[in-house]
Amino acid sequence: MGKWKVFAVCVLTTLLAATGCKSSTQDSSANADSAPSVARIGDFRGDSAYAHVAAQVAFGPRVPGTPGHDACREYIIGRLRAYGADTVIVQEATVKAYTGDMLPISNIIAQYNRANTRRILLAAHWDTRPWADQDDNAADRDKPIPGANDGASGVGVLLEIARNFAARQPGVGVDLIFFDAEDYGRSGGFYNHNDTWCLGSQHWAETKVPYTSGNLPVYGILLDMVGGRDARFHYEAFAHENAPTPCLKVWSEAKRLGYGDMFINSIGGAIIDDHVILTRAGIPTADIIELNNEATSSFPPTWHTLDDNLEHIDPHVLDAVGQTVLNVAYNEKTF
Numbered sequence: 001m002g003k004w005k006v007f008a009v010c011v012l013t014t015l016l017a018a019t020g021c022k023s024s025t026q027d028s029s030a031n032a033d034s035a036p037s038v039a040r041i042g043d044f045r046g047d048s049a050y051a052h053v054a055a056q057v058a059f060g061p062r063v064p065g066t067p068g069h070d071a072c073r074e075y076i077i078g079r080l081r082a083y084g085a086d087t088v089i090v091q092e093a094t095v096k097a098y099t100g101d102m103l104p105i106s107n108i109i110a111q112y113n114r115a116n117t118r119r120i121l122l123a124a125h126w127d128t129r130p131w132a133d134q135d136d137n138a139a140d141r142d143k144p145i146p147g148a149n150d151g152a153s154g155v156g157v158l159l160e161i162a163r164n165f166a167a168r169q170p171g172v173g174v175d176l177i178f179f180d181a182e183d184y185g186r187s188g189g190f191y192n193h194n195d196t197w198c199l200g201s202q203h204w205a206e207t208k209v210p211y212t213s214g215n216l217p218v219y220g221i222l223l224d225m226v227g228g229r230d231a232r233f234h235y236e237a238f239a240h241e242n243a244p245t246p247c248l249k250v251w252s253e254a255k256r257l258g259y260g261d262m263f264i265n266s267i268g269g270a271i272i273d274d275h276v277i278l279t280r281a282g283i284p285t286a287d288i289i290e291l292n293n294e295a296t297s298s299f300p301p302t303w304h305t306l307d308d309n310l311e312h313i314d315p316h317v318l319d320a321v322g323q324t325v326l327n328v329a330y331n332e333k334t335f
């Protein structure tokens, strides 16, 4: 499989090199993906999203039941209140992890333009993994990860989107959901032990607060690991199959904004994440996640290691993702 990918890339590179030699004046393809054809709506700031990421990392690991987790919970709630959410709902529970640990969790939900019954959902997980089980150094594998990308990045982008909504309310109703306990799962293949992951969203799906079956958001967008250096985002296979609408909106708007080199128009892999739970719950949800990294053919090299720190976060990537999602929200049909 990897072999064929490499082969395909070689052939393509050769073809491009050949055509490039013939005519340099007609070589518009090089810029086609990076020339914006639409304007940025609102004022998404990558450095401001980055500051939210740094603030979360400074709390220490956000593992359920630890002080860093408590502090981060208050930070997210405090920011949402400051950014003028119509309501902030905190769904608290205790859930049992596969280890037997009882986890005190909080799913945090903020509503913007609550009056509109036509709604969309933006989601991220805010907890961090208790073990760096992918770290090269075996002695570090039982230590908690900093979670700059895996945890803080999605939250940082959503909080900067919330700041924009405070300045200019979206026409469509928008709910932000911050899920807890996504990352306490049992490793060993992305298709094994599925139900040990996404404990917060699984708990949420039992009640679907604040919705009734008649007023679910029309679609959702999940942000997970959206700040890695040199990140590229491919479609996630399950989302592409079961949530084509938000996938198309996000990837096409990214291209229009000039981020076609970052949002790749092909399927990169299949994973279990909170978007699977949301889609099953009746809200077809896309997943913006780096799952086809050039070096690993999977998640970024820092994934579930102690290297998942601020050094490997790029504010420009946060900016591209955040502005894309913000444009989608502001452009969404309002009724």
Ligand code: AHN
Residues within 6 Å of the ligand: 150, 183, 185, 189, 190, 191, 197, 224, 271, 272, 273
């Ligand atoms: C699994 O590893 C089973 N799913 C990937 C979802 C994930 C983990 N996102 C962040 N950490």
Ligand code: ZN
Residues within 6 Å of the ligand: 129, 150, 183, 304
């Ligand atoms: Zn993770």
